[in-house]
Amino acid sequence: MTLDEFETSLEQEAPPPAAPAPLVALWRDRRGEWDAAHRIAQGCDGADGARVHAYLHRKEGDLSNAGYWYRRAGHPMPACTLQEEWRALARAFTAG
Numbered sequence: 864m865t866l867d868e869f870e871t872s873l874e875q876e877a878p879p880p881a882a883p884a885p886l887v888a889l890w891r892d893r894r895g896e897w898d899a900a901h902r903i904a905q906g907c908d909g910a911d912g913a914r915v916h917a918y919l920h921r922k923e924g925d926l927s928n929a930g931y932w933y934r935r936a937g938h939p940m941p942a943c944t945l946q947e948e949w950r951a952l953a954r955a956f957t958a959g
Contacts, residue, residue, distance in 0.1 A: 866950075866957045885911040886956040889949060892919060910936045911956065918948055 864879060869886065872879050878890040884907045892900035897919065904916040917932030922945050933940045941948050 864957050866954045869953055869957050883911070883956060885915045886953065888912075888915045888919070889953050889956070892922070893949065897923070910938075914938060914952060918945070918952060921945065921948070 864882070869879065869882075869890070872882075873890065873893055878887045882890065884903055888900040888903040888907070890900075891897075891903060901916075901919050904912055904919055906912075907915065913932050913936035917929050917936055917938070917940070920926075920929035920932060921940065923929075926940070930940055941951075943951070
């Protein structure tokens with residue numbers, strides 16, 4: 864799946880069936896379902912889940928908690944906008 868295909872999927876009723884959990888969390892977030900996105904991110908093991916978890920707490924405004932999750936992910940807190948971060952994460956989790 865490409866980034867363009869993923870973004871087009873936001874118009875559908877459900878996330879792409881083969882999407883990994885961190886990408887589904889981003890899909891839910893973009894659709895305004897922060898709580899659902901957070902639940903999914905909490906259930907993800909590994910750096911990708913931690914990055915999405917960090918992004919969600921940054922979006923929430925809880926920078927202390929976000930900082931913890933960025934450290935767990937091995938990434939510094941970005942200085943870009945939330946939209947730019949969302950897109951960078953989505954790009955990283957898709958084929959392009």
